[in-house]
Amino acid sequence: MTDRRRRATVKDVAREAGVSRGTVSRVLNGQPYVSAEARSAIEAAIAKVGFIPNRAARSLVMQSSQAVGLIVHEPHSLFVEDPNIASILLGANAALSEADYQLSCLIADTPRDVERLARYLSGGLIDGVIVVSARVGDRITAAVAELGLPAAFVGHPRDIGSAGYVAIDNRGAARAITGRLLQTGRRRVGMIAAALDRDSGADRLAGFVDAMGSKLDPQLIQSVPFYSFSHGKAGMQELLERAPDLDGVFASSDAVAAGAMEALREAGRSVPGDVGIVGFDDSSWALRCDPPLSTVHQPADQLGRAAAESVLAQLRGEPISSPVLLECPVVWRESA
Amino acid sequence: MTDRRRRATVKDVAREAGVSRGTVSRVLNGQPYVSAEARSAIEAAIAKVGFIPNRAARSLVMQSSQAVGLIVHEPHSLFVEDPNIASILLGANAALSEADYQLSCLIADTPRDVERLARYLSGGLIDGVIVVSARVGDRITAAVAELGLPAAFVGHPRDIGSAGYVAIDNRGAARAITGRLLQTGRRRVGMIAAALDRDSGADRLAGFVDAMGSKLDPQLIQSVPFYSFSHGKAGMQELLERAPDLDGVFASSDAVAAGAMEALREAGRSVPGDVGIVGFDDSSWALRCDPPLSTVHQPADQLGRAAAESVLAQLRGEPISSPVLLECPVVWRESA
DNA sequence: ATGAAAGCGCTAACAA
């Protein structure tokens, strides 16, 4: 324990102001029935003794902490690379801040983290949670459900039960951008599908299939495990080998698209001359590609905001709102 | 308040196990002097009633919460773009996790956030803090100091008082990479210096000046406000206008370097043929540049880890350790 | 409008 000098308590304030602790508490919480004199005496006393309310004590009695957790459950590397997470965080923070809630971002990196986190969540120091990128069978998801903690998920794994979630319309957006790619006159269009174990990955593939309709050639779908540059590159190489006549590609993320463009360049194909390529995310990769990437814009901060608002509503006792599906506009640039 | 069913307390466990609350508390905290029978009865009871300790209550009596905050006080956009922050976070989390502390990442985006945060920190729900990218005159810094919270800063603004800090050796690294650039035979070497109001920015400039020695031409130093692509581009354009004969550039971050390379390309200069360029950070920008950027690698996760260890040591009652300065190796690639 | 007192769930000092 550090040798911090003892902090003033309501008791000190009460003594200093010559009133009871109950009255002090009343002014602290902005409750009515406090005389003007008492109020000003107390305010003066608070300033004088440097009183700062102890939140642990308040949480204990109120059974609430005015804090909401945002759990990021990503494999190490993705967290570092994924620019959407920071935007989600910022969006959630903005909404919570307006409601005077504190956002606490909690990260689950190792199994040990997950266990500690599960205990932490049950400890009453967090009133609700936003869960980013949960996966099926997630221990955190189970803990949240078991605790009955107000929660909102960003993305929608299948087993989150009745919890609220907000997501982007991955399928619709994939359909839209594939459709536009087709309209540029491409005849042999393939897809590098990543992360099929995640709802986002599976839905993007579904949207692609929707858009291709009867023109779909399953040979032109290459699946890779993660949304990454290197998997994109490898996926493209596979695809080129199988279908040298391919003239269009939908990459399931910008990073994947960037990798694919590298493979294309190495194979001597020009973009968008020989092959048109589109991505997904509108992340910083998109503008750094050469030529700049046509892609789907993700309103990541809106996702964070919507998730926070869902939690806030539950905290107010409102029923869990129906899922929010956010639109993602297609951003047309030069890669297709 | 949500209609969560009442949670079991130590009292319920005690009743179920036929012992007193004191004994329950002892097994909860792994203390000695508990009979084997009592222990197993209690463990069974805990499982049976589904007891989960209330951390607010525990924090209240222990005056500690086993949680450490990591405060990110960055302007909005930088947080999204800066890959180092995520690495710092992960490094800090790893160290804290080993000591069974919960990391809570708190973000300060608006003045309102800052105020709420200052209150939150004083509330006793956080035992110590790691502060990332504090700036001079920072309200958060003042609050931390005033509270006497165990703290460690990442970076070293001038006014953090006696608090511990960990930082990279910006000056030494800047000197080293400028030196290597000079060794490639460049004669007219300039610098795009960013964020001179931050210690990192100022120190990188100082290192450049060190390395240039008498060859320094102040005309070849262009200062820009932020570490960003667009400022890098603008800075390079300025520089080219003032010194068309320039053949080497030290950009104070990879993002700045990427912007500078774009300006160079537009001006028809080849890299590294006409001008050699080096950056700083070894962020994802570096590999995406064409050609890949020679730069300085920042051990961001180590920074996080060291900061966490400093806080942990203070929590154990050890005196504040002397500042930690981490070495940054130069990564030599193809841009110079 | 205010004070007294009970109690949130837990730990720790003291008895036994």
Add this chain to the structure above:
DNA sequence: TTGTTAGCGCTTTCAT
């Protein structure tokens, strides 16, 4: 080894 008891700092009836 264990039970009892007194708080931790705050809010909230219930009287007054």
